Amino acid sequence: xxxxNFAYLDEATKRMLRRAILKAVAIPGYQxxxxxxxxxxxxxxxxxxxxxxxACLVPEDTLKVIDQGADDTTNAVSIRKFFARVAQVAxxxxxxxxxxxxxxxxxxxxxxxxxxxxxxxxPIPEPLRFLEPRETETRTMHALEDYGLMQVRxxxxxxxxxxxARAYAYPVRVEGRYIMDPSPIPKFDNPKLDNCxxxxxxxxxxxxxxxxxxxxxxxxxxxxxxxPFTPSKAAGQCCALCGAMDSYLDExxxxxxxxxxxxxxxxxxxATRVAxxxxxxx
Amino acid sequence: MxxxxxxxxxxxxxxxxxxxxxxxxxxxxxxxxMGLAGIAAPAPCSAAAACVLLTLVDGxxxxxxxxxxxxxxxxxxxxxxxxAPLVGPQEAAxxxxxxxxxxxxxxxxxxxxxxxxxxxxxxxxxxxxxASGARLTGPGIKDAAWLNxxxxxxxxxxxxxxxxxxxxxxxxxxxxxxxPRSTQIGDA
Amino acid sequence: xxxxxxxxxRAIDNAHAWLEDARRGDRAVPDLEIAQIREQLALAxxxxxxxxxLYDPDLAALALKQARGDVIExxxxxxxxxxxxxxxxxxxxxxxxxxxxxxxISATYKDAPGGQVLGPTFDYTHRLLDFDLENGQPVPPAxxxxxxxxxxxxxxxHLGREGLIQAEPAGSEDVPxxxxxxxxxxxxxxxxxxxxxxxxxxxxxxxxxxxxxxxGRNHAFVGELRIGHVRVAAYxxxxxxxxxxxxxxxxxxESVNQFQGxxxxxxxxxxxxxxxxxxxxxxxxxxxxxxxALRARELGEDMADAPAQDEEFVLSxxxxxxxxxxxxxxxxxxxxxxxxxxxxxxxxxxxxxxxLEAAQ
Numbered sequence: 043x044x045x046x047n048f049a050y051l052d053e054a055t056k057r058m059l060r061r062a063i064l065k066a067v068a069i070p071g072y073q074x075x076x077x078x079x080x081x082x083x084x085x086x087x088x089x090x091x092x093x094x095x096x097a098c099l100v101p102e103d104t105l106k107v108i109d110q111g112a113d114d115t116t117n118a119v120s121i122r123k124f125f126a127r128v129a130q131v132a133x134x135x136x137x138x139x140x141x142x143x144x145x146x147x148x149x150x151x152x153x154x155x156x157x158x159x160x161x162x163x164x165p166i167p168e169p170l171r172f173l174e175p176r177e178t179e180t181r182t183m184h185a186l187e188d189y190g191l192m193q194v195r196x197x198x199x200x201x202x203x204x205x206x207a208r209a210y211a212y213p214v215r216v217e218g219r220y221i222m223d224p225s226p227i228p229k230f231d232n233p234k235l236d237n238c239x240x241x242x243x244x245x246x247x248x249x250x251x252x253x254x255x256x257x258x259x260x261x262x263x264x265x266x267x268x269x270p271f272t273p274s275k276a277a278g279q280c281c282a283l284c285g286a287m288d289s290y291l292d293e294x295x296x297x298x299x300x301x302x303x304x305x306x307x308x309x310x311x312x313a314t315r316v317a318x319x320x321x322x323x324x
Numbered sequence: 325m326x327x328x329x330x331x332x333x334x335x336x337x338x339x340x341x342x343x344x345x346x347x348x349x350x351x352x353x354x355x356x357x358m359g360l361a362g363i364a365a366p367a368p369c370s371a372a373a374a375c376v377l378l379t380l381v382d383g384x385x386x387x388x389x390x391x392x393x394x395x396x397x398x399x400x401x402x403x404x405x406x407x408a409p410l411v412g413p414q415e416a417a418x419x420x421x422x423x424x425x426x427x428x429x430x431x432x433x434x435x436x437x438x439x440x441x442x443x444x445x446x447x448x449x450x451x452x453x454x455a456s457g458a459r460l461t462g463p464g465i466k467d468a469a470w471l472n473x474x475x476x477x478x479x480x481x482x483x484x485x486x487x488x489x490x491x492x493x494x495x496x497x498x499x500x501x502x503x504p505r506s507t508q509i510g511d512a
Numbered sequence: 513x514x515x516x517x518x519x520x521x522r523a524i525d526n527a528h529a530w531l532e533d534a535r536r537g538d539r540a541v542p543d544l545e546i547a548q549i550r551e552q553l554a555l556a557x558x559x560x561x562x563x564x565x566l567y568d569p570d571l572a573a574l575a576l577k578q579a580r581g582d583v584i585e586x587x588x589x590x591x592x593x594x595x596x597x598x599x600x601x602x603x604x605x606x607x608x609x610x611x612x613x614x615x616x617i618s619a620t621y622k623d624a625p626g627g628q629v630l631g632p633t634f635d636y637t638h639r640l641l642d643f644d645l646e647n648g649q650p651v652p653p654a655x656x657x658x659x660x661x662x663x664x665x666x667x668x669x670h671l672g673r674e675g676l677i678q679a680e681p682a683g684s685e686d687v688p689x690x691x692x693x694x695x696x697x698x699x700x701x702x703x704x705x706x707x708x709x710x711x712x713x714x715x716x717x718x719x720x721x722x723x724x725x726x727x728g729r730n731h732a733f734v735g736e737l738r739i740g741h742v743r744v745a746a747y748x749x750x751x752x753x754x755x756x757x758x759x760x761x762x763x764x765x766e767s768v769n770q771f772q773g774x775x776x777x778x779x780x781x782x783x784x785x786x787x788x789x790x791x792x793x794x795x796x797x798x799x800x801x802x803x804x805a806l807r808a809r810e811l812g813e814d815m816a817d818a819p820a821q822d823e824e825f826v827l828s829x830x831x832x833x834x835x836x837x838x839x840x841x842x843x844x845x846x847x848x849x850x851x852x853x854x855x856x857x858x859x860x861x862x863x864x865x866x867x868l869e870a871a872q
Contacts, residue, residue, distance in 0.1 A: 086837040110848045
């Protein structure tokens with residue numbers, strides 16, 4: 043792969059990305075348009091995240107890639123391999139050992155630290171898109187801070203279902219200004235966005251948008267005084283492998299008779315706990 | 325082109341990557357002083373400012389050189405290494421100079437309400453950077469940070485424009501600190 | 513005990529090995545050569561170049577081979593390769609009036625200076641399977657006429673001299689580049705045309721068809737369709753002159769559309785424009801119709817709300833690399849989102865059941 047530049051992208055493209063990232067950091071929650079490039083993986087498979095990671099990587103980085111919280115899902119493996127090949131960076135599955143973590147749909151359970159960068163892959167960056175399909179309209183709403191439409195929609199949910207019927211990609215307000223889509227993470231993960239010591243970057247390749255949450259940024263999940271936001275997960279369950287009560291759980295169907303169990307979606311968190319338990323038992 | 329033209333990055337992909345991470349850390353932690361060395365810059369440009377230019381500026385980003393920085397050695401260096409069009413402050417994506425030479429912040433592009441990102445980034449050359457002076461709070465800052473700002477009142481006006489406004493990188497020798505528009509500026 | 517699924521990496525490696533094996537197919541059948549694809553599947557090569565936005569028949573042929581004939585996959589390979597190429601500059605506008613023509617037809621004039629040239633077209637063939645092609649019969653060369661004497665002017669220029677068709681003045685010097693700057697709405701026409709020329713042929717065909725069936729009807733005729741070779745030149749400032757660096761085959765279509773006139777403009781004809789790499793006339797005609805449909809608003813036409821007239825709708829969805837990537841990404845795991853939905857549905861059902869009980 044010596045035919046390709048360090049971290050795949052040419053330097054002019056990286057400069058363009060880096061300028062966009064800095065503007066995104068300077069305007070937390072605002073979606074900066076950037077001229078996304080075709081990458082060797084399809085749009086919708088993490089090209090935004092891959093471009094952000096490529097723009098940020100240095101040879102000394104240790105990279106972790108997760109999809110659905112797991113290091114071993116096919117797309118995570120594919121992206122990790124890509125960077126190991128084109129940037130020769132070290133890779134890891136340990137959240138604490140990574141300097142850059144690229145993720146799809148989860149925030150790791152282990153608290154992130156200062157100096158780490160969490161890169162989110164984002165399919166639809168515009169939180170207002172499902173209320174208003176036109177970019178010209180949603181751009182004006184953000185400019186005027188006119189978020190009435192979103193409030194109405196959320197309140198309709200409450201009127202109909204008794205709660206806000208959004209389980210993932212639950213919208214947030216950044217520093218009291220921009221409404222932002224946190225990518226399709228379960229709302230269980232939303233509180234981790236707030237006041238996070240790590241830098242959080244969001245990349246939407248197909249939609250050509252980059253946005254960011256600098257460290258220690260105030261991020262509130264939208265709610266109403268009488269209907270406060272509650273992070274949720276499988277009620278009353280713990281992980282069948284490590285016994286964790288505090289982690290986000292995936293449901294696994296175990297037989298044809300409807301048998302099921304719950305396991306941590308964050309494979310590193312789970313494996314670390316299992317290893318510690320084995321050590322304690324020995 | 326002058327005979328004394330100093331070199332740019334010896335290994336651009338790697339050095340630009342390192343420089344960007346330092347700049348990113350600085351922008352993500354307003355007021356935090358980061359190292360940015362390794363470039364023999366044309367006087368009066370600091371090594372840190374030259375590093376920022378090599379990392380972020382190219383033929384697609386109009387650059388304004390202010391005051392003493394608008395001299396033949398710097399212009400030649402910019403032409404050779406960056407190819408950036410040299411422009412007045414109103415059209416600048418980036419601007420380089422001392423605080424006094426750069427002039428009022430309002431003459432630089434501030435971005436629009438629809439596109440606040442279309443605003444200038446100013447590289448302000450300073451005598452020294454110190455973690456003392458004005459109290460900074462806001463995104464990127466745990467509790468508070470301090471930085472010796474040249475003119476807190478003018479910078480407070482810039483912050484009040486949020487989400488519009490310019491973003492600033494202060495450079496001195498081989499050091500950089502950043503002040504994005506999102507930072508709240510308290511008293512000294 | 514349950515063990516979490518592992519082995520993604522090995523599974524991927526094995527899948528790729530299988531793909532390579534399947535691509536080669538029966539080893540008793542000779543391997544396809546790139547030159548065979550380039551010469552004998554030339555229209556597929558042209559489509560890959562057009563939608564891949566890269567003019568290189570050999571690379572497009574290679575992409576088709578690697579993609580097992582899947583055109584969109586081949587376009588994707590070309591686009592990804594294109595990303596890594598350095599950009600030396602921009603070419604000067606090509607002069608299609610100076611085209612070396614292989615095909616040129618007009619549906620609006622029976623004859624015009626330069627004549628109608630049918631060229632290598634399927635148009636009047638009977639679509640009967642030709643079993644002679646099965647056994648590779650030798651093909652005699654086609655008869656040749658004298659080479660075209662000089663430039664062949666555009667047919668619509670005749671209408672222009674009478675002022676019957678809206679003039680298309682030269683645009684601003686500063687042409688935006690879709691591949692270097694993100695799309696922004698409202699988009700100017702130059703940007704729209706860029707998006708359309710690399711847009712998916714099937715999508716544009718359907719949109720163009722919808723305008724013919726009444727969804728944004730604009731009464732199009734093919735004013736002129738021409739296919740041939742043009743020279744591409746660039747101006748080199750460091751040398752102070754321009755050089756020709758390539759000759760490419762392109763297809764150009766100008767449609768003639770009725771325009772009733774508006775408050776500010778008298779009735780006259782207007783045109784839609786299509787320009788595509790290679791011999792791609794279905795695409796070029798579709799592009800011209802969609803281009804014209806997208807001008808509905810600027811021309812002040814009533815009822816400008818059909819899908820083909822909606823700039824955001826058309827431009828946001830015409831790129832098949834974007835659309836196929838996003839469509840196919842739903843094959844990726846969504847355990848976490850699905851789990852969140854599952855919990856929500858259970859909770860809502862539970863609450864509804866309790867409400868029902870309470871009511872009884």
